[in-house]
Amino acid sequence: xxxxxxxxxxxxxxxxxxxxxxxxxxxxxxxxxxxxxxxxxxxxxxxxxxxxxxxxxxxxxxxxxxxxxxxxxxxxxxxxxxxxxxxxx
Amino acid sequence: xxxxxxxxxxxxxxxxxxxxxxxxxxxxxxxxxxxxxxxxxxxxxxxxxxxxxxxxxxxxxxxxxxxxxxxxxxxxxxxxxxxxxxxxxxxxxxxxxxxxxxxxxxxxxxxxxxxxxxxxxxxxxxxxxxxxxxxxxxxxxxxxxxxxxxxxxxxxxxxxxxxxxxxxxxxxxxxxxxxxxxxxxxxxxxxxxxxxxxxxxxxxxxxxxxxxxxxxxxxxxxxxxxxxxxxxxxxxxxxxxxxxxxxxxxxxxxxxxxxxxxxxxxxxxxxxxxxxxxxxxxxxxxxxxxxxxxxxxxxxxxxxxxxxxxxxxxxxxxxxxxxxxxxxxxxxxxxxxxxxxxxxxxxxxxxxxxxxxxxxxxxxxxxxxxxxxxxxxxxxxxxxxxxxxxxxxxxxxxxxxxxxxxxxxxxxxxxxxxxxxxxxxxxxxxxxxxxxxxxxxxxxxxxxxxxxxxxxxxxxxxxxxxxxxxxxxxxxxxxxxxxxxxxxxxxxxxxxxxxxxxxxxxxxxxxxxxxxxxxxxxxxxxxxxxxxxxxxxxxxxxxxxxxxxxxxxxxxxxxxxxxxxxxxxxxxxxxxxxxxxxxxxxxxxxxxxx
Numbered sequence: 001x002x003x004x005x006x007x008x009x010x011x012x013x014x015x016x017x018x019x020x021x022x023x024x025x026x027x028x029x030x031x032x033x034x035x036x037x038x039x040x041x042x043x044x045x046x047x048x049x050x051x052x053x054x055x056x057x058x059x060x061x062x063x064x065x066x067x068x069x070x071x072x073x074x075x076x077x078x079x080x081x082x083x084x085x086x087x088x089x
Numbered sequence: 090x091x092x093x094x095x096x097x098x099x100x101x102x103x104x105x106x107x108x109x110x111x112x113x114x115x116x117x118x119x120x121x122x123x124x125x126x127x128x129x130x131x132x133x134x135x136x137x138x139x140x141x142x143x144x145x146x147x148x149x150x151x152x153x154x155x156x157x158x159x160x161x162x163x164x165x166x167x168x169x170x171x172x173x174x175x176x177x178x179x180x181x182x183x184x185x186x187x188x189x190x191x192x193x194x195x196x197x198x199x200x201x202x203x204x205x206x207x208x209x210x211x212x213x214x215x216x217x218x219x220x221x222x223x224x225x226x227x228x229x230x231x232x233x234x235x236x237x238x239x240x241x242x243x244x245x246x247x248x249x250x251x252x253x254x255x256x257x258x259x260x261x262x263x264x265x266x267x268x269x270x271x272x273x274x275x276x277x278x279x280x281x282x283x284x285x286x287x288x289x290x291x292x293x294x295x296x297x298x299x300x301x302x303x304x305x306x307x308x309x310x311x312x313x314x315x316x317x318x319x320x321x322x323x324x325x326x327x328x329x330x331x332x333x334x335x336x337x338x339x340x341x342x343x344x345x346x347x348x349x350x351x352x353x354x355x356x357x358x359x360x361x362x363x364x365x366x367x368x369x370x371x372x373x374x375x376x377x378x379x380x381x382x383x384x385x386x387x388x389x390x391x392x393x394x395x396x397x398x399x400x401x402x403x404x405x406x407x408x409x410x411x412x413x414x415x416x417x418x419x420x421x422x423x424x425x426x427x428x429x430x431x432x433x434x435x436x437x438x439x440x441x442x443x444x445x446x447x448x449x450x451x452x453x454x455x456x457x458x459x460x461x462x463x464x465x466x467x468x469x470x471x472x473x474x475x476x477x478x479x480x481x482x483x484x485x486x487x488x489x490x491x492x493x494x495x496x497x498x499x500x501x502x503x504x505x506x507x508x509x510x511x512x513x514x515x516x517x518x519x520x521x522x523x524x525x526x527x528x529x530x531x532x533x534x535x536x537x538x539x540x541x542x543x544x545x546x547x548x549x550x551x552x553x554x555x556x557x558x559x560x561x562x563x564x565x566x567x568x569x570x571x572x573x574x575x576x577x578x579x580x581x582x583x584x585x586x587x588x589x590x591x592x593x594x595x596x597x598x599x600x601x602x603x604x605x606x607x608x609x610x611x612x613x614x615x616x617x618x619x620x621x622x623x624x625x626x627x628x629x630x631x632x633x634x635x636x637x638x639x640x641x642x643x644x645x646x647x648x649x650x651x652x653x654x655x656x657x658x659x660x661x662x663x664x665x666x667x668x669x670x671x672x673x674x675x676x677x678x679x680x681x682x683x
Contacts, residue, residue: 017221021170049179049206052221055213080397
């Protein structure tokens with residue numbers, strides 16, 4: 001299964017160490033592979049360093065793509081995380 | 090040892106407080122990396138060495154994490170992120186690939202991967218992110234030390250109470266530290282957002298960073314003065330310095346401890362009016378702590394956590410347990426439970442269905458609950474059942490018109506009848522109130538007032554909706570302003586309507602914890618505020634320095650002012666007159682541990 005969704009970064013600090021770590025943790029709890037696309041750049045969501053190199057400040061829109069049996073749940077939980085501003089809002 | 094030339098330096102103050110003590114110089118030179126080419130046969134050996142060194146690093150970090158003192162537990166994430174970096178494909182996989190393809194030893198391959206990551210990070214403009222290369226470097230150094238057999242010199246075995254002076258400290262260094270022996274930190278590098286700064290603030294140890302070359306100017310054992318308020322560091326201070334800083338230190342400490350000591354006392358103004366101070370909470374665990382901070386109840390019990398942390402929906406029983414415990418812990422003080430305040434998009438099974446373009450104005454809070462009565466009923470039933478165990482009250486979010494309120498109340502009534510029939514205990518007189526956070530609710534407050542027991546003003550959303558500002562949108566965020574005259578007039582209107590109808594009116598937005606807003610809110614007539622519990626002792630202290638008679642005169646003046654800027658500068662001026670301690674206590678109001 002493949003699920004795509006656009007997510008916006010709402011927290012003040014943007015995608016920084018703590019939020020990136022939360023994404024990696026979430027990705028690792030699922031079997032599906034997850035990719036993030038910003039502009040033309042695509043990186044894999046289980047690498048905290050890759051996520052940081054995307055350099056996403058508040059307001060950035062990312063396209064997330066998850067592939068695998070639990071892709072849907074993965075994306076759903078990811079959108080919670082983004083929606084809640086990674087616990088900052 | 091002692092003596093030597095007096096040197097005064099200025100750095101970045103990252104954690105407040107003053108200390109005078111002896112320097113402990115941490116010498117940590119980087120590991121020298123041996124570079125060797127290897128042949129095909131040695132590839133498995135080098136690969137194995139690397140994997141083992143990483144494995145060992147992981148064990149070391151997780152041990153450090155276990156040793157974190159309780160009050161630093163929440164900072165364990167720093168060590169978690171180190172462990173994540175250890176196995177990150179950009180570092181781990183890349184190094185293994187280099188060993189295999191370039192036929193070089195593990196140290197060289199690791200260094201190569203690091204240089205590649207470093208060059209990527211150096212292109213990032215946001216310094217908060219690009220500085221994280223220091224974390225990567227720290228992890229790399231740790232693996233290198235494991236590979237080469239060099240020992241780690243951590244801060245766990247310091248014998249004498251001292252001020253740590255270092256080029257830079259990694260969270261791994263500070264995690265192992267013996268907090269009893271450390272008075273504060275002084276470093277060449279680092280800044281306000283560095284991990285050491287965060288840890289220093291959590292430990293309430295003074296720290297000054299970004300001093301460039303303090304490690305070259307200080308000798309081990311020299312006397313050092315650190316002023317974490319101003320960023321001043323004096324090496325080999327003279328008698329005059331010592332007298333001055335001892336005096337400043339004791340003033341500070343007296344003030345601070347008096348604030349905390351008085352936390353449990355009520356907030357009474359100079360002319361005898363009592364202001365009720367309650368806490369906003371997110372989790373059940375917080376409930377147990379808010380009493381210590383002097384909270385007189387929970388003015389906003391957020392309930393989203395149980396829903397978001399769950400795969401499906403929490404059961405009525407789980408919710409009941411949670412609310413009951415909160416009620417029992419606070420009893421006889423109130424626990425005002427806000428019903429579910431999130432949007433429906435979070436619960437859609439099929440993600441493709443609805444992507445609201447404007448979720449703040451979409452299907453959320455009471456709207457979502459009324460559309461999904463089964464979810465709403467479960468929560469209301471849990472709250473009603475919990476009301477038998479303490480002073481539980483219901484607060485409905487985002488009410489924009491009378492029908493929403495009446496519909497919600499009809500559901501509550503029905504559940505009450507049901508419980509009564511089944512003989513399940515609940516409080517039949519449970520108070521039901523609403524959050525005033527939509528401008529339409531302000532305008533019809535008099536109509537809504539006839540059907541509720543209380544109002545609570547939710548300023549965060551009220552400001553957003555009134556000023557038509559999406560806080561997420563950077564282009565307009567600067568317009569978000571609690572001092573906008575429209576907001577002040579709205580708050581005043583709600584308070585006045587409440588008075589006319591003998592309703593209690595509280596305020597539970599961020600304004601309640603902003604020291605500039607608080608005197609204004611009290612002057613407008615608010616007698617009940619709910620805020621983040623950590624700030625309660627300081628807000629109480631602030632309130633004890635006002636007289637309501639004076640504040641009322643201030644409000645007359647404020648109501649004549651026309652822009653947020655004028656209002657803010659008026660309040661700042663008054664604050665200096667009424668509460669000169671603000672200069673010393675300001676940091677408690679405005680620092681939010683990052």
